[in-house]
Amino acid sequence: MTDSQSVRDGAAPAGVWAAPGRVNLIGEHTDYNDGFVLPVALPQAARAAVRLRTDGLLRLHSEQVDGGPVELTVADLAPGSVDGWAKYPAAVVWTLRAAGYEVGGADVRIDSSVPTGAGLSSSAAIECVVATAYNDLHGLGLDGPALARLAQRAENEFVGVPCGIMDQMASVCCTEGNALFLDTRDLAQRQVPLDLAGAGLRLLVVDTRVKHDLADGAYAELRAGCERAAALLGLPALRDLDPAGLDTALDRLPADLRPLVRHVVTENARVREAVTHLYLGDPAALGPILTAGHASLRDDYEVSCPETDLAVDTAVAAGALGARMTGGGFGGSVIALTAADTLDAVAAAVTSAFTDAGYEAPRTFTAVPAAGARRVE
Numbered sequence: 001m002t003d004s005q006s007v008r009d010g011a012a013p014a015g016v017w018a019a020p021g022r023v024n025l026i027g028e029h030t031d032y033n034d035g036f037v038l039p040v041a042l043p044q045a046a047r048a049a050v051r052l053r054t055d056g057l058l059r060l061h062s063e064q065v066d067g068g069p070v071e072l073t074v075a076d077l078a079p080g081s082v083d084g085w086a087k088y089p090a091a092v093v094w095t096l097r098a099a100g101y102e103v104g105g106a107d108v109r110i111d112s113s114v115p116t117g118a119g120l121s122s123s124a125a126i127e128c129v130v131a132t133a134y135n136d137l138h139g140l141g142l143d144g145p146a147l148a149r150l151a152q153r154a155e156n157e158f159v160g161v162p163c164g165i166m167d168q169m170a171s172v173c174c175t176e177g178n179a180l181f182l183d184t185r186d187l188a189q190r191q192v193p194l195d196l197a198g199a200g201l202r203l204l205v206v207d208t209r210v211k212h213d214l215a216d217g218a219y220a221e222l223r224a225g226c227e228r229a230a231a232l233l234g235l236p237a238l239r240d241l242d243p244a245g246l247d248t249a250l251d252r253l254p255a256d257l258r259p260l261v262r263h264v265v266t267e268n269a270r271v272r273e274a275v276t277h278l279y280l281g282d283p284a285a286l287g288p289i290l291t292a293g294h295a296s297l298r299d300d301y302e303v304s305c306p307e308t309d310l311a312v313d314t315a316v317a318a319g320a321l322g323a324r325m326t327g328g329g330f331g332g333s334v335i336a337l338t339a340a341d342t343l344d345a346v347a348a349a350v351t352s353a354f355t356d357a358g359y360e361a362p363r364t365f366t367a368v369p370a371a372g373a374r375r376v377e
């Protein structure tokens with residue numbers, strides 16, 4: 001029996017949901033500083049067929065992982081109790097219950113086209129698809145930002161990664177054809193039209209295949225450094241530092257924190273500048289902003305790596321309007337904004353530069369702004 005049949009037959013509530021991965025145009029490492037971000041949802045998404053169970057079991061199956069389903073007892077879920085990919089769906093069920101929702105187990109079958117470890121939010125996609133499915137099946141009535149907050153809490157408290165809210169908000173709240181201009185302080189959001197095709201442009205994604213792992217401590221250290229800097233400056237968050245006062249503020253900080261602050265303040269300004277160009281109908285003007293953002297991530301924030309730097313430099317040398325790493329860094333993916341007719345040449349140049357450097361061939365594809373989490377069947 002298919003899941004949609006079981007719904008028709010009046011069996012356990014069931015359906016199929018999808019939640020996308022994302023690229024971020026600009027605004028990296030700003031979200032945990034209460035700043036601005038500008039992500040775009042990808043057509044690549046996690047799909048989940050979900051059917052509620054009444055016996056307290058959570059049976060999780062992934063099409064991407066060999067072996068049978070992972071079977072968990074909902075009442076026994078606790079942070080640290082689940083390993084591997086299954087911790088992401090389990091985290092959501094645990095968090096819903098920790099938040100006071102009386103939810104139980106389910107059969108969950110996940111099929112995701114979001115590359116893992118590529119900085120494209122494959123884990124947020126899984127969290128958000130399960131959160132959205134539970135919200136619908138249990139009639140919880142949570143709106144997009146509430147679902148994203150829940151998924152972020154799942155990642156923070158159950159998975160143990162102190163991530164910001166960008167990836168979950170992108171996966172839930174992005175809409176087709178738009179970038180999501182998000183103020184991560186109050187989750188105020190605006191859909192900003194991103195008509196790349198209409199402007200004769202393309203957005204190339206280069207997955208360097210260097211696996212990033214945000215749980216490895218570096219991300220947490222950066223976040224702690226930003227929070228320390230804000231405290232030393234007497235600010236609630238680095239978002240509150242006026243760019244006009246940047247130099248004076250830097251003089252008041254220890255040398256190791258200055259580059260972090262400079263990145264966050266200039267990056268927030270780049271997001272607002274990028275949004276203005278999009279509202280003016282000039283997406284090509286994002287090019288230099290992307291490249292400047294990469295320089296800041298490479299030189300000030302120090303989260304790039306030789307492979308992402310090579311992809312950016314080669315893309316720009318081959319005619320891209322601009323390029324930068326996207327996501328947390330330490331590997332992962334690069335985006336390059338190109339004219340439609342230079343897309344292939346840029347992709348080929350990056351691929352051959354990787355071969356020449358002895359790196360594994362990157363995976364390349366074109367990003368088209370897609371829809372956020374939704375029921376699909």
Ligand code: GLA
Nearest residue numbers: 028029163164165166327328
């Ligand atoms: C990861 C985190 C996000 C964000 C980015 C960096 O993707 O999950 O919250 O901090 O890194 O911008």
